[in-house]
Amino acid sequence: MDRCFVRNSTASLKKVLMCPPTYAYLKENAGRNGNKAKINSELCMKEHDELVEAYRSNGVEVVLMTPDRNLHDQVFARDFGACVKEGYILGNFRIHPREGETEAYEKKMKELEIPCIARCSRGHFEGGDFWMLDDKTMAIGILERTDETGIDEIRKQIGSRYGYEIISVKSPEKCLHLDMCFNIVAEKLAVICSEVLPDEFLNILKDRNFKFIEVNRENLLKCHCNLQALGNEKVVSFRDNREVNSALRSYGIEVIETHISEMFKHGGGIHCMTFPLSRA
Template identity: 25%
Template sequence: MADSVQVDQFSFKARREGGGTPQLNQWGATSDYGTLRSVLLGPIENYRWLKTSSLSKKTLRRGVQFDPAVARAQHREMVSAYESAGVEVHTHAPDPHLPYQVYARDSSVMTPFGAIITHMAQYWRRGENIRAIETYQRLGIPIYDVVTVGTFEGGDFNVIEPGSVLIGWEGPEGRSMEEGARQVAGWMEAEGWEVKLADIDPYYVHIDLMVVMLAHKLAAVCLDCTDPEIVDWLKGKGIEIVDVPFRETMALGCNVVALGEDRVLLPAGSKTLKAKLKALGFTIYDPELGMITQGGGGVHCMCQSLVRDPV
């Protein structure tokens, strides 16, 4: 394990070639389920639906009317849920030219070594990377490195447990290309992390639509659409799976956020997962987010962990 380090000067590349990059001692997360202390969210002010995924295309095709006032109210409810759970909330500065900036998961990835700045697939989202760099500079969080090979988005970086990450890619017709995924995978492997690469159908957008960690050795997984090889890999680690039905998964019902200490933030529409987790003794925060999720992203898509307790 690398020694922790205090970084006093903002850096665009904290990564050490060949690995051995020191871990940060004030920021970072080694898991996606340790107690969440600080989170980065995107602004809602300029949000509107665009044809970014199969879900948003269906929403627009069916003539559903977007109500920005409702979306803003639902976003406030989500922020309130985080604050009620004792989580410090940071937000990107809003940019009127970036309507999908609310999905803070995609433009960066937080690691124990600093933030990875990604390379967005859709041209109307690429400016989100610049706003993300500004946010990390303002907070004093160094950049681990920047994706420069192909495209890669944060929803395809899925920490399963400390030292182990599931990285998805969908090819040139999707959001993350194999080349970008392999660049990030190489960095993590050099740091001593295990990497599982998963090619998924572009229909599912990102790997975190179908696989999300809930707690130590517990994951929400849509068995109907997740490659059996990934399921077997998870089970091989002793991870228990809570199955989420396909219909709810496609409405972002599996795209949830572990808050730590057997607490989970999920959308009100995730009824099956909510019932299963309550039976397991979890505390549930379930804001109504339908006006946002119909645009193609859920609560996991809307957040980036900045600080989680070690597990």
């Protein structure tokens, strides 16, 4: 029987790939979202350890990369590509400082025996822009790092071959990736900033009977949308995300709260640091 890796965005999360922020502190200039702040490496490590423990204590196996001192954004494991049922899609970073991550993560995926089913090379594609709306529908954001050429490459390689519908989601918002303004936290439930997303995409979600937990625009770069669904009505969030956490609980979602604040200076959150390897 063929292996099934990641079926969709809300099935039970079994295994993830992460990278400790050992060298994140070395990058004291512009972070992922243009922030400028010195990173407290000790606090970053503490926060990352707490997130890893939150996963493990909820039955998620965590595979850790060996950090490279030259790859200061490697902690954001989400972005090198995307995993689907048949294997993974290898992305193509838009900015030069992240290009070295591609080789490191590709090597790791070979070690884990997860096949590469598509490769972006002419255009650009980063995993923070990728979502599965259901088992056969992909939504890929076009914000700052992914472009239409990259999406077309993916569509040609896996669309008809595996029967996936691939939807482009364009937004002019100053977020690097779609996961900063849109996040599927449970089946048919999304944490979302509607005002920065196109009506066409919002109508697609409404037609599919999605319900929305709204986040204000001013909270986007504070990572209020940047959560991680575990499946089984559980979500990992951060302690200071009070309004969203309260709304999640009103829908019957169990919220696992972690302390994440220092990593935000580097420009990413919980979802950015987590690459699903197995979700079925």
